[in-house]
Amino acid sequence: MNIVVPVKLVPDLVEDLEIDESGITLDTSWLRLILNEVDEHALEQALLLKEAHGGTASVISLDGEGVDDVLFSSAAKGVDHLIKLTGLEFGDDLNNHAVARLYGAIVERLEPELVLIGVQAHNDLDGSLGPLLAEYVGMPYVGYVSGITVTDGKCRVLKEYPGGLIAEMDVVLPAVLGVQAAEAPPRYVAISRIRQAMKTVSLDEQAAADPDSGGGPTIDSMFKPETGERATMIAGDEEEVAAKIVDLLGELGKV
Amino acid sequence: MEYHTAKSIVVVVLLLVSLAVFGLRVYRLLGANLRRGQPNPPFGSWGERLWGVIKFVGGQWRLFRFPAPGIAHFIIFWGFLALVLTILQAIIEGLVAFSNPEFVLPVVGSFGPLALLQDLFATLVVVAVVYALHLRLIVRRQRFEGSHKAQAVMVLLFILAIVVSLQVIAGIRIEAGEDTLAVWRPIATAVGALFAGLSASAMEVIEETAYWTHLAVVLAFLTELPGGKHFHVVTSIPAVLLRNLDPPGRLPPAPEFDGEVGVSSIEQYRRRQMLDFYTCTECGRCQEVCPAHASGLPLSPKLLMMNLRDNLIQSGEARRDERRDGAVLEKELVGDVISDEVLWACVTCFACDQECPLFIEHVTPIVDMRRHLVMEGRMDGMLQEAMANLGRYGNSFGQSERSRAKWTRVIDGKVKDARREPVEYLWFVGDYASYNSAITDVTRTTAEVFRHAELDFGLMFDAERNAGNDVRRVGEEGLFEMLTEANTVALEKCEFQTIVTTDPHTYNVLKIEYPPEVIGQRSVLHYSELLDQMLSDGRLQLRRGLGYRVTYHDPCYLGRYNGVYDAPRRIIEATGCDLIEMPRSGDRALCCGAGGGRIWMEEGETGERPAIMRVKEAAALAGVDTLVVTCPKDLVMFRDAAKSSGYADRLAVRDLIELVAEAL
Ligand code: SF4
Ligand code: SF4
Numbered sequence: 001m002n003i004v005v006p007v008k009l010v011p012d013l014v015e016d017l018e019i020d021e022s023g024i025t026l027d028t029s030w031l032r033l034i035l036n037e038v039d040e041h042a043l044e045q046a047l048l049l050k051e052a053h054g055g056t057a058s059v060i061s062l063d064g065e066g067v068d069d070v071l072f073s074s075a076a077k078g079v080d081h082l083i084k085l086t087g088l089e090f091g092d093d094l095n096n097h098a099v100a101r102l103y104g105a106i107v108e109r110l111e112p113e114l115v116l117i118g119v120q121a122h123n124d125l126d127g128s129l130g131p132l133l134a135e136y137v138g139m140p141y142v143g144y145v146s147g148i149t150v151t152d153g154k155c156r157v158l159k160e161y162p163g164g165l166i167a168e169m170d171v172v173l174p175a176v177l178g179v180q181a182a183e184a185p186p187r188y189v190a191i192s193r194i195r196q197a198m199k200t201v202s203l204d205e206q207a208a209a210d211p212d213s214g215g216g217p218t219i220d221s222m223f224k225p226e227t228g229e230r231a232t233m234i235a236g237d238e239e240e241v242a243a244k245i246v247d248l249l250g251e252l253g254k255v
Numbered sequence: 256m257e258y259h260t261a262k263s264i265v266v267v268v269l270l271l272v273s274l275a276v277f278g279l280r281v282y283r284l285l286g287a288n289l290r291r292g293q294p295n296p297p298f299g300s301w302g303e304r305l306w307g308v309i310k311f312v313g314g315q316w317r318l319f320r321f322p323a324p325g326i327a328h329f330i331i332f333w334g335f336l337a338l339v340l341t342i343l344q345a346i347i348e349g350l351v352a353f354s355n356p357e358f359v360l361p362v363v364g365s366f367g368p369l370a371l372l373q374d375l376f377a378t379l380v381v382v383a384v385v386y387a388l389h390l391r392l393i394v395r396r397q398r399f400e401g402s403h404k405a406q407a408v409m410v411l412l413f414i415l416a417i418v419v420s421l422q423v424i425a426g427i428r429i430e431a432g433e434d435t436l437a438v439w440r441p442i443a444t445a446v447g448a449l450f451a452g453l454s455a456s457a458m459e460v461i462e463e464t465a466y467w468t469h470l471a472v473v474l475a476f477l478t479e480l481p482g483g484k485h486f487h488v489v490t491s492i493p494a495v496l497l498r499n500l501d502p503p504g505r506l507p508p509a510p511e512f513d514g515e516v517g518v519s520s521i522e523q524y525r526r527r528q529m530l531d532f533y534t535c536t537e538c539g540r541c542q543e544v545c546p547a548h549a550s551g552l553p554l555s556p557k558l559l560m561m562n563l564r565d566n567l568i569q570s571g572e573a574r575r576d577e578r579r580d581g582a583v584l585e586k587e588l589v590g591d592v593i594s595d596e597v598l599w600a601c602v603t604c605f606a607c608d609q610e611c612p613l614f615i616e617h618v619t620p621i622v623d624m625r626r627h628l629v630m631e632g633r634m635d636g637m638l639q640e641a642m643a644n645l646g647r648y649g650n651s652f653g654q655s656e657r658s659r660a661k662w663t664r665v666i667d668g669k670v671k672d673a674r675r676e677p678v679e680y681l682w683f684v685g686d687y688a689s690y691n692s693a694i695t696d697v698t699r700t701t702a703e704v705f706r707h708a709e710l711d712f713g714l715m716f717d718a719e720r721n722a723g724n725d726v727r728r729v730g731e732e733g734l735f736e737m738l739t740e741a742n743t744v745a746l747e748k749c750e751f752q753t754i755v756t757t758d759p760h761t762y763n764v765l766k767i768e769y770p771p772e773v774i775g776q777r778s779v780l781h782y783s784e785l786l787d788q789m790l791s792d793g794r795l796q797l798r799r800g801l802g803y804r805v806t807y808h809d810p811c812y813l814g815r816y817n818g819v820y821d822a823p824r825r826i827i828e829a830t831g832c833d834l835i836e837m838p839r840s841g842d843r844a845l846c847c848g849a850g851g852g853r854i855w856m857e858e859g860e861t862g863e864r865p866a867i868m869r870v871k872e873a874a875a876l877a878g879v880d881t882l883v884v885t886c887p888k889d890l891v892m893f894r895d896a897a898k899s900s901g902y903a904d905r906l907a908v909r910d911l912i913e914l915v916a917e918a919l
Contacts, residue, residue, distance in 0.1 A: 015657070188642060190734075191736070191737055192514075195733055238693075
C-alpha cells in the first residue's frame, strides 16, 4: 500500500503573532514555523499502516525554515520518500487553494492508494487543505478520521462527529483522509536517528509550479482579538491572576 | 587397606573432583562468559587501584557505613583468612595421611601467636555468623527482600560447620595431649575439655568425624561458590581493582552498535561491568537507600544486578547447550529481563553506587538501557513532550528561548549580556530558574544579592540552552550532544572567567561532562561555593543574624556527585541560623525525586513520594520550621510536597539565597 502524507508548516504559537504593516498578513520577521500538530498524526497513521501492510510512505512538503528537519525526522521514523517543493515557501503569500494545487500535481504523479493529511490547521483561512486537494485530484474525501482499517484493497474508517458520535464507513480507494487522531500517539524519534537520516537519506527536491490561489477569499484586514463588552480581562502575574480566578469562582459559588 | 591410606585416597579424589567442578564453573563464568562482553577501556592508575583493594577489600571500608553488620562481615572475612592456613593443614594432613598421619605444616603448626590468633578468630567468627543468621532469619531486614535467603543461610551454616569442626579437632588433640601449642589455644582447650573422660577410641572417632565433616563442607563450599552471591569472594578483588575511577558525574561514552545507541543485550556490556554483575553480594544496601524502591516503584538496584547476573549466566548456558532453556535467548534484555518501568523509575541519585561496598555501578547500566528505550521511542507521553520541547526550544517548558531571560525585565537596571561585553562571572541560569514562574522570584533575589556584592556578572540570554545533564541521564544522547553543541557555540562568543549557576544539575554537567576545551581552565561554581568565597574574602557581608532553626537538604548532584557539603552549611551559619541536620544528611541525603529526568515523567503508581518523605523527615525535627535548599528543582519539589502533604504551615521551603538576602 502506497501512502502519501502532504504536510503543512504553520506559525508556532509560542511566539507572539504580530500583524504586518500591510494589515492583511502576519509579520514574518518574528514568525517561526512548526509542523501542524494533526499532520503528525497523519504521519503516524501512515507509518502504522505501512508497518501493517507493507508498501511505501512518502511525505510532501513545501520549502521553508525547519522543513528539512521535519522531513529528516519523518525519514528517521520510517518514511521512504521525502519530497520537497522548492522555489516557494510556507510564509509566502500562499493560501490553501494554492498549496492544494501544488501538492495535487505531485500526488497525481505518485498515484498512491491513500493520501493522509491532517484534518485542519490553525491558519486554514480558506478551508482545510484535505478537501481542496481531494477535489483537485478527483478522489473521495473523509475528514475527522480516527481509525483506518484496510482489507483487500478496501478501506474502512472511523469518522468522528461533534458530540461524541462515531461513524464507521467504507471508502473506495484511492482516497484522501483527513486525520484527526492516529491510532497510537505520534512516536518519538531519537535525535541520533534524525542525524543518521540527515547523513544517509536524500531529499527529492522538485521545483514548484507557479502558484494559483484562485478560488480562495481575499483578505481585507487582519486584527488581533478584541475584548468583547461582556468579557473581563484579568491582568497581573500568574499568582495574581490565579488568586482572582479563585475569588471569582468563589463568588459564583463554584468552589 | 589401612585407614590412613584409604583416607589419603579419598581426600585426593574428593579434592580433585571439587577442584575440577570449581575450575570448570569459574572458567565458564569468567572465561567463556566474559569473553562475550565488550573490551574495557584502558585502566591505568594502578597505584590508586591497588590501594583501593587494600582499603575496600582488605579494610572493608565501605561496609562500616552499616556499622554492626559491617563489623560482623569484617570478622568473618579476616577470620576466614586467618583460618585458611588451618584449613590447608587439614587438607594436606589428609593427603599425606598414608605416610605421616601426624603431619604438621611447618611454622603454621608450630608458631604459638598464630595459634592464638586462629583460636580467637574462630570464636569471633562463630559469634559473627550467629549474628548474621539472626539478621537474616529473625530481624529480616528489608534490604534482604528478594535476595536468595536459603543460599545465604546455607553458606553461613557452612562457615559455622567449618569453624566448629576445626575447633573440635583441635580440642580433641589438645585433650589427647597431642598439641604442643595447647597453651596458645584457650578456647580449643575448653572445647576439648567437653570430651574429657571419653575413651581414646571414642575420641578418635569424634576427631575423624569432625575431620570428614570439615573437609566435606570446605569442598562443598568451594563447588557452591561460583555463580551465586558468594562468588564475590573470588570476584571482589578484580572488581574493586578495576573499579571506575572517573568522577561519578561523568557517564562513560554512550555505547553504539551499528548506529544503535545504548545497550539492548547483555553482550553489549563491557567485561568490567559483567564482573560487577557477578560480584553483587545481594546485601541490599543499595536497595535500602534507593528512593525509587522506597516509594514503591518497581526498581531495586539489587534486583537489577541480580537479574543482569542471572541473564548473563543463563544466556551463557543456553548458548553452550541449545537444548537447555533456549527460551532465555529469546528474552529481550530491555523489556523482558529488565522492564521499561524499572528503568524509568531511577532518579540517578547515586545513593546505590555510593553505598555498594564493592563499587558496583547501577546508574551507568541503567542509563545504557534507557538509551536503547529512547532509540525505540519507548517513553511516556510527558517525557516525550519534554524531549521534543528541549529539541525545539532548548528548554523543557516548551517556551520560546526568547523569553528565557524574561525574569530580568522586572529588575532595576540592565543585566549584562555576556555575548556583547566581557564579564567576570557568566551566570548559567538553567531552565527552572529561568522559566518556572513559581521560582523566578528566587532567581531575581539571586541577581539582587550578586548586585549587592558588586559582582561583575552577565547572562547568555536567549542563547542559553538546557545544559543537558538530565537529558543525558534520560538516555537521549543525541539531544544531549545537540544541546552541548548549541551551548558551546554560545559560550565561545562570551568572554568570562568563571561560570556560576544555582542549579546542581547544570553545575555537574558543565563542570564534569562538557568537553574540556569549552570550559578550559576556567572554573565552574555552584552559587553556594561562590557565596562562600565572597563571605570569606569579605566581598559579601551579612549584617543581621536571623536566628531561625533550619535544616538543610543536600542535592544529589551537588553533594554525592560533587562533594560540596560544607559551603552551603557555612553560609547558613553566617546568616545566624541554627542548623539541625536531618537523620539522612550529607552523602546519605534522600533524593527529592526529580533527578535523572523523573521530573519530566508521569509519576505512575507509587506509594509515598520521596519529596514527601523528605519533607516529613525535615518537619519531624524539633523546632525546625525551615527547609533550606540549594537547587531550583528542590524548591519546586519540596514546596509542592509540603503543600500536598499538609506541612506547608509548619515547614517553609526556602532557597539559601533568600536567607542570605534577608541577612544582608
Ligand atoms: S549491588 Fe552492592 S550494595 Fe547492592 S546488593 Fe549488590 S553488593 Fe550489595
Ligand atoms: S540511582 Fe538512586 S534511584 Fe537509581 S537505583 Fe540507585 S538509589 Fe535507586
